[in-house]
Amino acid sequence: MLKEKLTDTIGLLNIPGIGRGRFHRLVKAFGSPSAVLSAPIHELQVVPGISPALASSIISQYDRDKALQVSSRVVELDWAALFPDSPEYPKQLLTIPEQPLLLFRMGQAIDEGDKMIAIVGTRHPTEGGKRFAANLARSLAQEGITVVSGLAEGIDSAAHDGALQGGGKTVAVLGNSLEIVYPRSNRALTARIKEQGALYSEYLPGTRPDPAHFPERNRLISGLAEGVVVIEAGKKSGALITATHALEQGRELFAVPGSPGARMSIGANALIKSGARLLTSVEDIFEELPRLKAGVAVKRFTQLPEMTEVEKKIVGLFSSGPLQIDQVARTLNLPVAELMEFLLALELKGVLQEVSGKRFILSEEFL
Numbered sequence: 001m002l003k004e005k006l007t008d009t010i011g012l013l014n015i016p017g018i019g020r021g022r023f024h025r026l027v028k029a030f031g032s033p034s035a036v037l038s039a040p041i042h043e044l045q046v047v048p049g050i051s052p053a054l055a056s057s058i059i060s061q062y063d064r065d066k067a068l069q070v071s072s073r074v075v076e077l078d079w080a081a082l083f084p085d086s087p088e089y090p091k092q093l094l095t096i097p098e099q100p101l102l103l104f105r106m107g108q109a110i111d112e113g114d115k116m117i118a119i120v121g122t123r124h125p126t127e128g129g130k131r132f133a134a135n136l137a138r139s140l141a142q143e144g145i146t147v148v149s150g151l152a153e154g155i156d157s158a159a160h161d162g163a164l165q166g167g168g169k170t171v172a173v174l175g176n177s178l179e180i181v182y183p184r185s186n187r188a189l190t191a192r193i194k195e196q197g198a199l200y201s202e203y204l205p206g207t208r209p210d211p212a213h214f215p216e217r218n219r220l221i222s223g224l225a226e227g228v229v230v231i232e233a234g235k236k237s238g239a240l241i242t243a244t245h246a247l248e249q250g251r252e253l254f255a256v257p258g259s260p261g262a263r264m265s266i267g268a269n270a271l272i273k274s275g276a277r278l279l280t281s282v283e284d285i286f287e288e289l290p291r292l293k294a295g296v297a298v299k300r301f302t303q304l305p306e307m308t309e310v311e312k313k314i315v316g317l318f319s320s321g322p323l324q325i326d327q328v329a330r331t332l333n334l335p336v337a338e339l340m341e342f343l344l345a346l347e348l349k350g351v352l353q354e355v356s357g358k359r360f361i362l363s364e365e366f367l
Contacts, residue, residue, distance in 0.1 A: 002081065003071055003072075003075060004034070005032070005033070005034070005083065006071040006074060006081050006102075007064070007067045007068050007070075007071040008032070008033035008034045008037055008067070009033045009083070009101065009102050010067040010070050010071055010102070010204065011033070011037060011062050011063065011064055011066075011067035012026070012033045012036055012037060012058075012062070013101065013102070014063065014066070014067060015057055015058055015061050015062060016057065016061065017054045017057060018054075018058070020098050020099075020101055021049065021098075022049050022050065022054075023101050024101070025047055025048060025049055025050070026044075026047055026050065029046075029047045030043075036058070037058070037062050039058075041055045041056060041058075041059055044058055044059075070204055070205060073205045073206075074104065074204075074205060077178070077179055077205060078106075079104045079105065079106060079178055080104065080105040080106070080109070081102065081103075081104060082102070082103040082104070082105060083101070083102060083103075084099060084100075084101070088105070088109040088110075089103065090103075090110045090200075090224055091112055091319065092110075092116070092223055092224050092225075092321070093220065093223050093224065094317070094331060095223075095249070095317060095323055095327045095328070095331055096219065096223040096249050096327070097248070097249075097330070098219065099223075100202040100220065101202075102202060103200060103201075103202050104177075104178055104200065104201050104202070104203075105178075105198055105199065105200050106178050106194050106198065106199045107193065107194045107195070107197055107198035107199055108169065108197060108198050109198070110146070110171065110198065110224070112319055113319075114146050114169075115144065115145045115146065115226065115291075115292045116145065116146045116147075116148050116171070116224055116225045116226060117140055117145055117146075117147060117148065117225050117226065117227050117228075117229065117285060117292070118147075118148040118149060118221050118222055118224065118225035118227070118228040118229065118242070118246075119133055119136060119137055119147055119148075119149050119155065119156075119159035119228075119229045119231065120149055120150060120155060120156060120159075120218075120221060120228065120229070120230055120231070120233075120238075120239040120242045120243075121133060121154060121155025121156070121230060121231035121232045121233055121237070121239050121268075122154050122155055122231075122232045122233055122234055122237055122239065122264050123152050123153045123154040123155075123156075124153075124154055124264065125154045125155050125158070125231070125232045125264065126232065126262075126264065129154075129155060129158075129231055129232035129256075129258075129264065130154070130155065130158040131158075132231060132256060133155045133158040133159045133162060133231050134158045134159065134161055134162030134165070135162060136159070136162065136229065136231075136281075136282055137158070137159040137160070137161075137162030137163040137166065137170070138162040138163065138165050138166035139166070139282040140163065140166070140168070140282060140285070141162070141163040141164075141165075141166030141167060141168025141169070141170075142166045142167065142168065143282070143286075143292070143293065144168065145168065145292055146163075146168065146169040146170065146171055146197070147159055147160065147162070147163035147168065147169075147170045147171070148170070148171045148172075148173065148221055148224050148225045149170070149171075149172060149173075149221065150172065150173055150174070150175070150214070150217060150218070150221055150242075151172040151173075151174060151182075151186055151189070151190065151193075151199075152183070152238075153183050153185065153186075154232075155231050155232060155239075156172075157186060157189060160172060160189060160193060160197075161189060163197075164192055164193070164196055164197075168196075169196060169197040169198075170193055170196065170197040171193075171197050171198050171199075171200065171224060172190070172193050172197070172198070172199050172200070173200050173201070173217050173220045173221050173224070174199060174200070174201040174203070174217065175201075175203075175209055175210070175213035175214040175216070175217040176201065176203055176207050176208055176209040176210075176213065177201055177203045177204060177205050177206060177207040177208075178199055178201045178203075178205075179205060180207070180208065180209070182209045200220065201217075202216075202220070214238055214241075215238065215241045218238060218241045218242040218245055219242075219245040219249075221242055221245075222242050222243075222245040222246040222249055222251055223245070223249055223251075225246075225251060226251060226252065226289055226292065226321040226322070227246075227251055227252035227253070227254060227285060227288070227289055228242055228243060228246040228251055228252070228253055228254065229254045229255070229256065229279060229285070230242070230243055230253070230254070230255045230256065230267065230268050230271055230276070231255075231256045231268065232256070232258060232264040232265060232268060233255075233264070233265075233266075233267030233268050233271075234263060234264050234266055234267055235263075235266045235267055235270075236267075237267045239267065240267050240271070243255075243271055243276070249324075249327070250322065250323055250324035250327055250359055252277065252288055252289060253271065253275075253276040253277065254276060254277045254278075254279040254284065254285065254288070255268040255269075255271040255272045255276040255277070255278065255279060256268055256278075256279050256280070257269060257272055257278055257280070289321075291321075305349045305350070305351060307346075307349070307351070310332075310342060311342055311345065311346055311351075313332060314328060314332065314339075314342055314343070314346065315346065315351055315352070315362070317331060317332075318352065318360065318361060318362045319362070321361070322355055322359045322360065322361040323359060323360065323361075324358055324359050325339060325340070325343070325358050325359070325360070326358070328343075328360075343360055347360075350363055351363060
């Protein structure tokens with residue numbers, strides 16, 4: 001059953017012109033990738049965004065043999081194949097725009113209650129920048145926080161290594177398929193992450209690193225985390241793309257200041273000028289996100305308040321951290337005005353509380 005779903009999903013995604021948006025619309029209209037691929041052309045072209053030519057392509061260009069070959073390779077490699085409705089699909093990614101339609105994993109699954117912070121930065125850091133990244137990641141790991149990064153050379157690698165040294169978990173999101181180690185110098189680090197964390201990718205087997213993949217990959221790094229820390233980023237650093245995604249996704253953004261004249265500090269300093277939280281130690285993260293601090297006493301309801309089914313769905317989305325109103329409205333397909341009525345009701349019941357930036361978070365009593 002899983003292999004059939006995987007084969008049909010790969011087959012539909014491999015048809016030219018079918019991106020994430022059209023895939024979502026088609027599956028929503030027909031119920032599953034399999035139903036899309038067996039639908040008659042006149043029904044396909046009724047779906048918004050599906051032209052007669054594209055509807056014809058879905059019929060004529062679906063290559064089941066090729067899709068089956070790829071899905072068999074996934075099984076052979078022993079990857080976990082995750083769909084948005086899979087139990088082990090990271091819940092944090094359900095709230096972001098353009099969530100992955102298919103995600104692959106090697107290593108440990110992310111638990112729903114995992115606390116995660118992303119650390120990103122330049123591939124060409126100073127020794128001081130690498131030390132700071134490793135020490136920050138080690139401190140986070142010792143507090144039970146999972147460190148997320150992109151396994152690139154430089155700051156990313158230092159962050160993964162620091163988290164592992166701290167005895168914690170780390171998650172690497174790749175810009176290529178999971179069986180390819182990039183850069184090659186990270187072969188040993190990749191093996192350690194697989195044992196003490198996880199590797200994630202949305203790319204099919206055999207997908208080589210490509211410059212276009214890394215900006216796409218960056219939205220998942222920020223999407224998994226409650227906050228993103230930028231350490232040493234140049235004027236055009238990929239870390240700044242991750243920072244932009246973080247803001248769009250309602251994540252907290254931190255930046256480590258550097259010397260005004262340092263080329264690798266231009267990006268981080270600019271983020272601080274634009275409103276990112278200045279970070280000099282792990283305590284700055286805990287000050288902004290106090291629920292991440294290990295050992296914080298958490299009160300719990302002895303009896304949960306009564307909630308409607310819609311309210312329960314809303315509350316479920318906040319289990320991974322604060323969310324912006326627009327994110328929740330998109331996820332539940334609710335008008336913002338209608339959603340605000342539910343949020344107000346939940347706030348009055350003491351379940352949610354409003355924080356900065358049009359965001360809500362579970363109140364301490366409900367964590």
